[in-house]
Amino acid sequence: MKLNAIRDFLAVAERGSLRAAARQVGGSQPAMSRSIQELERELGVALFQRTAGGVRLTAMGEVFLLRASTVRDELRRAQEEIDQLRGETHGHLRVALSSVPHIALLPNALRSFRAKYPNVVIDIIDAVYPTIELDLKESRIDCYIGPVPDDLGVDLVKEKLLDNTRIIVGRKGHPLAQATSLRDLVNAEWISTSITHVAEDELGPLFESHGLQPPKLVMRAHSALTFLVSLVYSDLLMMLPVQWIKSPLLRDHVQIIQVQEDLPAPPISLVRRNGLQLTPAAEYFADMMRRAVLHMDAIND
Numbered sequence: 001m002k003l004n005a006i007r008d009f010l011a012v013a014e015r016g017s018l019r020a021a022a023r024q025v026g027g028s029q030p031a032m033s034r035s036i037q038e039l040e041r042e043l044g045v046a047l048f049q050r051t052a053g054g055v056r057l058t059a060m061g062e063v064f065l066l067r068a069s070t071v072r073d074e075l076r077r078a079q080e081e082i083d084q085l086r087g088e089t090h091g092h093l094r095v096a097l098s099s100v101p102h103i104a105l106l107p108n109a110l111r112s113f114r115a116k117y118p119n120v121v122i123d124i125i126d127a128v129y130p131t132i133e134l135d136l137k138e139s140r141i142d143c144y145i146g147p148v149p150d151d152l153g154v155d156l157v158k159e160k161l162l163d164n165t166r167i168i169v170g171r172k173g174h175p176l177a178q179a180t181s182l183r184d185l186v187n188a189e190w191i192s193t194s195i196t197h198v199a200e201d202e203l204g205p206l207f208e209s210h211g212l213q214p215p216k217l218v219m220r221a222h223s224a225l226t227f228l229v230s231l232v233y234s235d236l237l238m239m240l241p242v243q244w245i246k247s248p249l250l251r252d253h254v255q256i257i258q259v260q261e262d263l264p265a266p267p268i269s270l271v272r273r274n275g276l277q278l279t280p281a282a283e284y285f286a287d288m289m290r291r292a293v294l295h296m297d298a299i300n301d
Helices: 003-015 018-025 029-043 059-085 099-116 129-137 200-209 224-232 242-246 280-300
Strands: 048-051 054-057 090-097 119-126 143-146 156-171 189-192 216-220 238-241 254-256 264-273
Touching (some): 054 059, 059 280, 090 099, 090 280, 099 119, 099 143, 099 224, 099 238, 099 242, 143 280, 156 242, 189 200, 189 224, 189 238, 200 216, 224 238, 238 242, 264 280
Parallel strands (some): 090 119, 090 143, 189 216
Antiparallel strands (some): 143 264, 156 254, 156 264
8 A cells, every 4th residue: 555545545535525635735636536546446445435516435434534544643753753863853742731731730841842842833732531532542642641540441551740639619709608518519510520431420429438419510611711611600610620729710710619528639640652652852741741740849848
């Protein structure tokens, strides 16, 4: 299978048209059509369904798209890795960060990384593990930093960066602001931070461990902006990592509801593909985030 055939297939899949794909790769439409036909003959299946408006992937094409995208990403990563090992400072870095590394680690890591790799384009995704698990396994993301499940399977490896704790927050003047126990909050409505595959697994076990019914989850939030807007403009509550109250995003708009129970949080870990070394740029970014943990510990001490 020729690499140019994979390139042409991806171009057609992304553009939805043989003509547009040919323009993208700098070739002709007949040559693009022949390339796709040869690839389909080699695979023994139809990858595209021709329509009046262009082409669309068949079921087999959708399957091949995932593998072809991985091949392209790995080849790009290999070229960038070799270039960086030769002393070049260009390339791409794609990482996913949950809220804690965004707030507590990235500010101290970003400047050092930019100084070392000024020409690397950084793509940072605001996400938690369940939403990017497949991207990690398919190498579409270099690494993820945030809370993760205990068992990641054999495809991924994790490195714990820091232990953590949580707080309960609500808007300023929340009706339950004077609550002192989780028991006082059993009738409250909650936002889930989506760190678990099943939303109920995030807070339910904590309440159940104190003999209480699981809390009522009415919203599942996937971004810091959703956290902020939903908390400030409603009576919903959230259980967030303690770093949030130190952030100017929330600090002036919400208040902590001080309860007597301990509120443990999942550790913050760095996750990457098992058996696949990070590029020098990605490894340097990871190291700067590790150093940011030490800086955070020094401030807390």
